[in-house]
Amino acid sequence: METKELIDKAIEIIKTGGIVIFPTDTAFGIGCRIDNPQSVDRLFSIRRRPRTQATPVLVGSMQMALPYFLNPKDIVRQLMNQYWPGALTIVSTCHTNEIYSPIRGGTNKIGLRMPDNKMLLDIIASVGVPLLGPSANFHGEPTPFTYASLDPELIKLVDLVIPGMCKTRQASTVIDCSTEPITILRQGAITLNNL
Numbered sequence: 001m002e003t004k005e006l007i008d009k010a011i012e013i014i015k016t017g018g019i020v021i022f023p024t025d026t027a028f029g030i031g032c033r034i035d036n037p038q039s040v041d042r043l044f045s046i047r048r049r050p051r052t053q054a055t056p057v058l059v060g061s062m063q064m065a066l067p068y069f070l071n072p073k074d075i076v077r078q079l080m081n082q083y084w085p086g087a088l089t090i091v092s093t094c095h096t097n098e099i100y101s102p103i104r105g106g107t108n109k110i111g112l113r114m115p116d117n118k119m120l121l122d123i124i125a126s127v128g129v130p131l132l133g134p135s136a137n138f139h140g141e142p143t144p145f146t147y148a149s150l151d152p153e154l155i156k157l158v159d160l161v162i163p164g165m166c167k168t169r170q171a172s173t174v175i176d177c178s179t180e181p182i183t184i185l186r187q188g189a190i191t192l193n194n195l
Contacts, residue, residue: 006162007119011126013159019043021136021150022123023164024058025116026087026172026189028144030158031058031131037100043132044102046157049139054105056089056172057112058133060124065112068094068130076177079192085116087172087189103132109178119164135171145169 010020017039019032030047032039034057044051059065062080069076070093079090094110104110113133115121124131135143136150144150147163155161173188184192 003119006160007123010160010162011123014123014127014131018159019046019157021155021158021161022120023117023147023162023166024120024133025085025166026145026168026170027166028136028147028150029058029133030136030154031133033127034099034103034130034132040100040102040132043134046154047134047137047139049134051102052105053139054107054109054111055103055132055134056174057103057110057130058120058124059112059114059130060121061114064124064130065090065114068099068110068112070095070108073177075182079175079177080114083190084114085121086114087116087168087170088192089113089172089174089186091174091176091178091185093178109176111174113172116167119162143171 013020014033017036021030032043072092076090076092089111091109091111093108096108099110137144145166168189170189173190174186176183176185
């Protein structure tokens with residue numbers, strides 16, 4: 001299947017509630033639209049992920065991200081401007097009534113990231129809402145940084161797989177901006193200076 005045809009198919013599948021595996025700039029991700037609880041439940045079930053563990057969400061732009069955060073601090077915008085698109089997941093308090101509980105792990109926070117991958121940004125823009133974007137592995141298993149390292153059993157459970165390359169092949173850095181001082185929850189591809 002040609003790349004454009006594959007992308008169009010992925011957009012259609014995600015729009016209608018399906019689940020797709022795709023390359024990001026960091027690792028292969030598995031995603032569905034943020035606003036379909038049935039799809040979210042299916043994704044958690046496929047990954048065997050506890051519903052108390054929040055999952056990262058991928059956005060197509062700062063403009064798409066900001067409405068999900070509740071009164072984002074200046075540092076949130078600064079980090080977006082400096083590191084997006086890129087391998088930085090920003091965690092902050094969110095509008096809980098607009099985000100299905102398992103996505104935020106039952107907390108009042110959400111982690112958002114704008115991936116540095118044009119194909120994926122085009123897909124998110126076409127779908128029109130953020131996508132869940134955890135790594136494409138069963139819970140507790142190694143993160144897949146290459147197409148070849150995807151688990152064949154996982155592939156069988158999704159609606160489409162888009163092959164491709166992950167350029168950094170390193171997990172994103174995760175920073176919690178809801179705390180004082182802000183907290184690095186996971187040191188990944190981006191090293192933050194002068195916080």
